[in-house]
Amino acid sequence: MGIRIGDKAFDRRVEKGLQDSFMRGAVTGAQDRLRTGRLNAAKELGDWEKWRTLGKEIRQHTLENLDFYLQQLSEKVANRGGYVFFAETAAEANQYIRQVVQEKQAKKVIKSKSMVTEEIGMNEMLEDDGCQVIESDLGEYILQVDDQDPPSHIVAPALHKNKSQIRDVFREKKGYQKSERPEEITRFAREQLRREFLSADIGVTGCNFAVAESGSISLVTNEGNARLVSSLPKTQIAVMGMERIVPTWEELDVMVSLLCRSAVGQKLTSYVTGLTGPKGEGEVDGPDEFHLVIVDNGRSNILGTEFEEALHCIRCAACINVCPVYSHIGGHAYGSIYPGPIGAVLTPLLDGYENNKELPYASSLCAACTEACPVKIPLHELLIKHRQKIVEEEKRTEALERIAMKGFEAAASNPSLYKVGSKVAPLAMSPFTKEGYVTEGPGPLKAWTRSRDFPAPEKERFRDWYRKRKKGGGEHGQGHDS
Amino acid sequence: MGKGTIHNRDAFLHRIADRLGRNRRTDGVKRPEWSQRPQWNVFKDYTSEQLLDQFKKQCEAIHTDVEETTGELLPKMVSDVILRYRGKKIMTWNDPRFESFGILSYLNKNLSQHGAEVQRWDEQRSREENIRLAEKADVGITFSDITLAESGTVVLLSDKGKGRSVSLLPENYIAIIPKSTLVPRMTQAAQEIHRRIENGDSVASCVNFISGPSNSADIEMSLVVGVHGPVRVTYIIVTDR
Numbered sequence: 001m002g003i004r005i006g007d008k009a010f011d012r013r014v015e016k017g018l019q020d021s022f023m024r025g026a027v028t029g030a031q032d033r034l035r036t037g038r039l040n041a042a043k044e045l046g047d048w049e050k051w052r053t054l055g056k057e058i059r060q061h062t063l064e065n066l067d068f069y070l071q072q073l074s075e076k077v078a079n080r081g082g083y084v085f086f087a088e089t090a091a092e093a094n095q096y097i098r099q100v101v102q103e104k105q106a107k108k109v110i111k112s113k114s115m116v117t118e119e120i121g122m123n124e125m126l127e128d129d130g131c132q133v134i135e136s137d138l139g140e141y142i143l144q145v146d147d148q149d150p151p152s153h154i155v156a157p158a159l160h161k162n163k164s165q166i167r168d169v170f171r172e173k174k175g176y177q178k179s180e181r182p183e184e185i186t187r188f189a190r191e192q193l194r195r196e197f198l199s200a201d202i203g204v205t206g207c208n209f210a211v212a213e214s215g216s217i218s219l220v221t222n223e224g225n226a227r228l229v230s231s232l233p234k235t236q237i238a239v240m241g242m243e244r245i246v247p248t249w250e251e252l253d254v255m256v257s258l259l260c261r262s263a264v265g266q267k268l269t270s271y272v273t274g275l276t277g278p279k280g281e282g283e284v285d286g287p288d289e290f291h292l293v294i295v296d297n298g299r300s301n302i303l304g305t306e307f308e309e310a311l312h313c314i315r316c317a318a319c320i321n322v323c324p325v326y327s328h329i330g331g332h333a334y335g336s337i338y339p340g341p342i343g344a345v346l347t348p349l350l351d352g353y354e355n356n357k358e359l360p361y362a363s364s365l366c367a368a369c370t371e372a373c374p375v376k377i378p379l380h381e382l383l384i385k386h387r388q389k390i391v392e393e394e395k396r397t398e399a400l401e402r403i404a405m406k407g408f409e410a411a412a413s414n415p416s417l418y419k420v421g422s423k424v425a426p427l428a429m430s431p432f433t434k435e436g437y438v439t440e441g442p443g444p445l446k447a448w449t450r451s452r453d454f455p456a457p458e459k460e461r462f463r464d465w466y467r468k469r470k471k472g473g474g475e476h477g478q479g480h481d482s
Numbered sequence: 483m484g485k486g487t488i489h490n491r492d493a494f495l496h497r498i499a500d501r502l503g504r505n506r507r508t509d510g511v512k513r514p515e516w517s518q519r520p521q522w523n524v525f526k527d528y529t530s531e532q533l534l535d536q537f538k539k540q541c542e543a544i545h546t547d548v549e550e551t552t553g554e555l556l557p558k559m560v561s562d563v564i565l566r567y568r569g570k571k572i573m574t575w576n577d578p579r580f581e582s583f584g585i586l587s588y589l590n591k592n593l594s595q596h597g598a599e600v601q602r603w604d605e606q607r608s609r610e611e612n613i614r615l616a617e618k619a620d621v622g623i624t625f626s627d628i629t630l631a632e633s634g635t636v637v638l639l640s641d642k643g644k645g646r647s648v649s650l651l652p653e654n655y656i657a658i659i660p661k662s663t664l665v666p667r668m669t670q671a672a673q674e675i676h677r678r679i680e681n682g683d684s685v686a687s688c689v690n691f692i693s694g695p696s697n698s699a700d701i702e703m704s705l706v707v708g709v710h711g712p713v714r715v716t717y718i719i720v721t722d723r
Contacts, residue, residue, distance in 0.1 A: 054521075067498045070498070078485055080684075081486050084488045088490070088494060138709060182704045194710070222699075225710045231650060248679075250669075250673060270695065271693075280640065282605055303502055
């Protein structure tokens with residue numbers, strides 16, 4: 001799949017998202033639930049700001065000493081009999097994985113959810129080689145059965161599909177005969193996939209956090225598929241982004257505590273699994289052979305730059321779940337496997353501005369993302385930095401751009417204005433406005449607008465920018481709708 | 483066990499050091515004193531009774547049944563829960579704690595009249611045979627090595643007789659929890675593992691933090707309990723051990 005999904009131009013992706021009312025309803029509902037879950041979990045835990053500060057300190061220290069911790073990790077894995085491969089590029093990572101698959105003469109690979117394997121396009125590579133690759137996360141499995149529909153959310157990949165669509169996909173492709181009830185669909189997937197787990201030659205997992213001190217990798221899941229992937233096949237390949245590491249188990253505790261709450265509002269997910277090398281001596285299940293592939297694929301270019309904090313991301317999607325732009329255009333509109341605010345920051349860094357220069361503008365700069373981030377990545381500031389760079393690089397100081405930046409500076413320099421700005425999220429309001437007044441606000445505004453009409457924020461920023469640039473014609477972002 | 487291999491490391495780590503604008507660091511890095519330690523304030527100074535209350539409360543939230551019993555009555559309780567699940571094929575860890583509580587002999591004696599049979603994970607048997615038996619079992623039973631009050635979690639450390647599949651493949655899972663294994667949260671378990679590593683002990687190849695049955699909300703965000711792992715879970719707390 002690679003980092004980019006779909007080949008439609010940004011305009012058309014956005015248009016498609018805006019017109020898909022089921023998807024938008026589903027997305028808004030999911031955002032509400034996940035956001036509420038996160039807020040409740042943070043409140044119940046208490047000291048949330050201290051936790052966030054601690055999370056940030058840990059990420060910062062680890063990234064500042066990344067070479068040290070990766071060295072320690074690799075030595076510990078090797079001491080336990082594991083094989084470590086450092087891959088500078090996606091191609092190198094894939095080549096190594098292909099080699100393992102060929103050595104094992106593997107015909108079937110079963111996977112648990114892993115964003116980085118999607119980023120490097122591992123599935124396509126293996127399938128081209130004639131190896132069957134099966135996704136076992138329920139959401140990913142649904143997408144795979146539906147002719148490789150791309151994911152639209154990093155935690156809930158099939159968010160854009162409703163249950164009757166899913167039932168139809170299983171009916172058509174897998175001979176499913178029962179109802180659209182999620183329980184029955186899930187039961188069917190369990191039975192289908194259990195056979196695959198038992199017969200797969202190789203299991204591929206991602207890695208939420210590696211632990212340097214012991215050479216462990218951790219997997220944070222609810223469905224149990226990652227446990228099956230790492231217990232049943234004789235060979236396991238874990239693929240990790242190079243920044244996904246903590247010094248010791250003590251920091252693992254903190255990061256996992258932040259991740260589970262921020263992602264799904266749970267104290268811990270049903271399974272948090274720490275795996276160290278292949279199965280131990282005398283043990284029966286677990287892999288005989290363990291491979292760890294550590295992937296750079298453009299990440300090191302972010303180190304030491306003003307965007308370094310983007311590498312602090314722990315992939316919880318809290319920023320996605322509060323983003324008013326995401327709720328309107330949906331995940332696919334970003335054209336990247338990493339959608340939402342973090343996707344708009346990360347995708348241009350990993351894939352270049354060329355095909356992604358609209359993404360930093362897919363934001364109202366309301367700063368809800370920054371406020372939600374459990375490790376305090378200043379996401380909206382990084383988006384502004386992207387815009388500045390894009391403008392600088394292209395020397396394209398259109399009037400529109402100047403106005404947009406000025407508007408933001410003015411708002412940002414006035415705390416009360418800024419606060420209103422971040423609560424109001426101008427872009428998000430437009431579908432709810434009648435003659436310039438907000439009559440039915442989404443999310444946090446709902447209660448308020450019930451009792452009063454709120455003057456609509458000036459129609460600025462994204463939608464406006466988007467319309468204007470559309471009229472202006474295909475100066476950039478031309479794509480093929482094929 | 484042989485030592486593994488490491489490929490392409492030096493160029494990779496040198497590039498990172500370059501980007502960070504300094505020489506490569508190969509040793510001497512110490513974790514700083516973090517400015518915050520909020521994890522140690524959770525359930526601080528709680529008695530074991532208070533921790534137990536927290537634990538039970540959390541189990542309701544994670545769709546997990548809880549039973550309390552004494553060491554003496556544990557075998558009967560295990561048997562009762564198995565019967566409630568209508569279990570016919572039972573698989574347990576090969577773990578001396580089962581013997582010391584007299585669980586196996588009780589089950590063998592008591593369950594045969596219900597047509598149920600008990601298998602043990604057996605490191606002398608082949609991998610395929612063990613996995614086949616675990617996959618056919620309808621109830622899997624293990625002990626908890628460490629138990630977390632905050633999240634309703636049992637921590638399982640893999641070992642020869644302590645196969646990963648026992649708590650994973652059967653539809654019903656029973657965890658036996660000696661009350662003495664109860665700690666406030668993941669912090670204390672992580673500290674214990676960290677301490678062992680610092681002492682030069684090796685960490686279990688698989689450390690599982692299990693909090694209730696498997697679940698998913700991937701279809702329209704509606705919660706389905708029971709996906710790839712167990713569908714139903716009961717924790718049996720042994721209050722006097």
